[in-house]
Amino acid sequence: MCGIVGYTGEQRAAEILVSGLKRLEYRGYDSAGVALETADDQGTCALDIVKRVGKVAGLESELAGKDSDATCGIGHTRWATHGRPTRENAHPHVSCSGRVAVVHNGIIENYADLRSRLIQSGHVFVSETDTEVLAHLIEEALDTSAEAGTTCDLMEALRIACGQIAGAYGIAVVSADEPGVIAVARKDSPIVIGRGTQGSYVASDVIALIDATRDVVVLEDGQFARLTPTEITYTNAAGEALEPVVTHIDWDIDLAEKGGYPDFMMKEIYEQPRVVRDTLVGRLSGAGEIDIDELGLSFEELNLVDRVYIIACGTSLHAGLIAKNNIESWARIPCEVEAASEFRYRDAIITPSTLVVAVSQSGETADTLAAIRDARIKGAKVFGITNVVGSPVARESDGVIYTKANKEIAVASTKSFIGQVVSLTLLAMLLGQVKGRLTPGQTRMLFRDLGDTAGYIQKVLDTQSAAIAEAAAACAHASSALFVGRGMGAAVSFEGALKLKEVSYLHAEAYAAGEMKHGPIALIEPGFPVIAVATKSAVYDKLVSNLKECEARGAKIIAVATEGDEEIGRIADHVIFVPKTCEAFMPIVATVPLQLLAREVALMRGCDVDQPRNLAKSVTVE
Known part of the structure; x- marks a missing residue:
């Protein structure tokens, strides 16, 4: 969905932000903008807000005419939820004073009540978005502290603001009163942070940071980060220091380039034979059993399963329809396939012997996440199928199969769909084995035939x-x-x-x-x-x-x-x-x-x- 990029360091921020936003174009968007920290002739810091409806290229052209020397800023690509695609509704959004700027992914569910209260307090809104309330809440926290003579920096103001909102958010904030600082928060919307040799970076997707660093921190729900040019500190909602988990990214940036194909969709369609092979590598043991390292569920637990729900959205839902046939055929377990957006709002029959399989290419689909959380509360075992290591679906499931499709850039899913179908087929075979319906010999034969589909896909592509x-x-x-x-x-x-x-x-x-x-x-x-x-x-x-x-x-x-x-x-x-x-x-x-x-x-x-x-x-x- 929307994309976030932020940088503070020694280099020209505008160029880094635009480069990162271009990397995030694949997520889909209708407008783009940046907030840059600039200095006037007296050296006083101010925020320069540049926003455009349309492609990042238009934003880039406008910034090129400014020749900004700013070394700190935040950027955003927006996919409209609240309000039409207009310059006023594009991010970043600023406070009344223009001293605070915010970019945000997600939805603030109680924004209408907050907006009404803030307007009554004298705040003036210029957009139709839910995000704008954040800028005013942060400004309110800073002003209240100043009036009381207490200390409240940007991080503390962000914590106070987040304590008042309900919904999902990935947030990055800058303030002209704290030059060089970016405050960050996350709840149910991905945020990735990294340190490079030339500064500190934040983004909603690691692909925007890959040129700067391969070692990143995936912020967890309820965590905050403070970025400066020389260090990054992490805290929880109470302001207590945290020691983050650092993840090393080992895939190459070339995977995000077209590689000679006319478009990413064509490239990714042609990568599907590799996806089949990579998803199957190491999945069959010498004893003829399906081997899933990330299983997270014992064979005893799987043997107790008497009902399967596959929940997903869009393309992933169709992968589930294919899996339903194989699960019922091989394991003889009733299997239902439902849109996650509907499943979460109905009273499905769930018991401790129910297995809920959540399928999501990104691993961060909001409806799917909400559905699996509800299923876990009701006692179900949850299994995830996703393309993104460490994604929310992966973290919140009892077990997971990664589809090994690598980064998929085109918005319409192709290779991830094939990876999902292959992964779900492996799960169906595993359930068939656990239930005693498939022998090792049958499993070997099915696995061999499944592997042959890579060559068959290639033949279709060639002929x-x-x-x-x-x-x-x-x-x-x-x-x-x-x-x-x-x-x-x-x-x-x-x-x-x-x-x-x-x-x-x-x-x-x-x-x-x-x-x-x-x-x-x-x-x-x-x-x-x-x-x-x-x-x-x-x-x-x-x-x-x-x-x-x-x-x-x-x-x-x-x-x-x-x-x-x-x-x-x-x-x-x-x-x-x-x-x-x-x-x-x-x-x-x-x-x-x-x-x-x-x-x-x-x-x-x-x-x-x-x-x-x-x-x-x-x-x-x-």
Whole structure:
């Protein structure tokens, strides 16, 4: 979601802030801004606030004209929650005096009450945002202290402000009255801090700090930090000193570059064979058992599991739909898949023998975090599937599988989805073993077949470009599209429709193909695109019958089919072939051409595939 960058040190802050904000563009945003500490002719410190609606490049151009020598500042990219994308609503937000500036990620749930009280006290607001109350609360704490003749520095004022707010926040604050100091706080919104040779840094994502340092501190909920050019100190809400845990980042910055591909989405689609291989490395023991080092749950605890809930949002939810089939087939345990945003608000049946599997690419999705916290209170065991080591989902789960996808930059998830499906498949196999439903021999065979999907994905990437381009041309000028499938193919269809919507802005819906005649078939008219996941399966003949119903009404049919299938060509206008694999692993292979199809349609429609409008990479608000 929103992005935070801060720096205090010896170098020109504006350049460092802009560089960091560019690294955070992948998260999605609609405006950007910075607060820089400057000095007037008498040497008095003041804050220079520069904000722009639109891309960071516009902000960069405006800052270039200022030639600022400031060595301390904070920056932000905003994804609108409270208030429209305007300059007034862009961060940083300042106090009435203009002496305090704040950047903030998250949502302040009680901001309306706080705003009303502050206005009654004489504070003047200029934005529609919830964040602005922070600047005024901090100013109020500083003014109250000054009037009382007591000592209150910026850190203490931030602690007082945080004590009055409810909700989620990652906050960085500067004050013209304390030059060179950045005060930081975190609750339910990621904050990363690091020391480099030329100063101190803060950001909402380690990717913004990677050029400066590889050793970072991931701030925990309820913790605060004070950054100066020469040191960083950490405290809790009571102001007591803390000794932070330092994490070393060992991935290379090249992973965040395009590597010769025209866009990050293409690059990450082509990285999927590696993701499959890396996620499987070391996961099978010599005895033919699934081996998950981070399991955190004993086999005895897993054997007691009698119900599984998979909770997730968006793309991750579709990974859960695929896993449901495998868990119920291999472990014979009832499995339900639910949107985390809904799960947390209903009275689900949860007992100590319930396993809740939380799936989140970023590991910081607000709805998913809230849902797993509620599940833990009710006594469930919680297992996390995430791409980010040390993320909140990982820390708050009893066990975890990391997807090994490395940093994913494009907003629309591709390689993380494949990593999630592979990881959930491993969990399904493990549950099957623990329940005595899968023998070591069966597990070895399944594991081998699962590993083969890496090569199958590569074959699709190498051979199907022309077929995908032709199919995309048939969709590019449509106003809507329908995705259909049966069995595992239905789950793949849901993900295919989501990808097309996300990156091309073409309306698309997905249905289990058997449901078409119960309403959706009314949409079919000559030329209407129907995209079918028509790989060979136990329900293949049923799907073909459904497609014939579409053909009879003039639909333009695009089929993802198994190599060697000659029958499908007599129905479909365009066929994209994928290698044959067992039905349980078909979604891993069949999803890839739909990702490529969505990208190709988006490009034909002139869309930015890496940063789709209105979307954010990491959704840290409800």
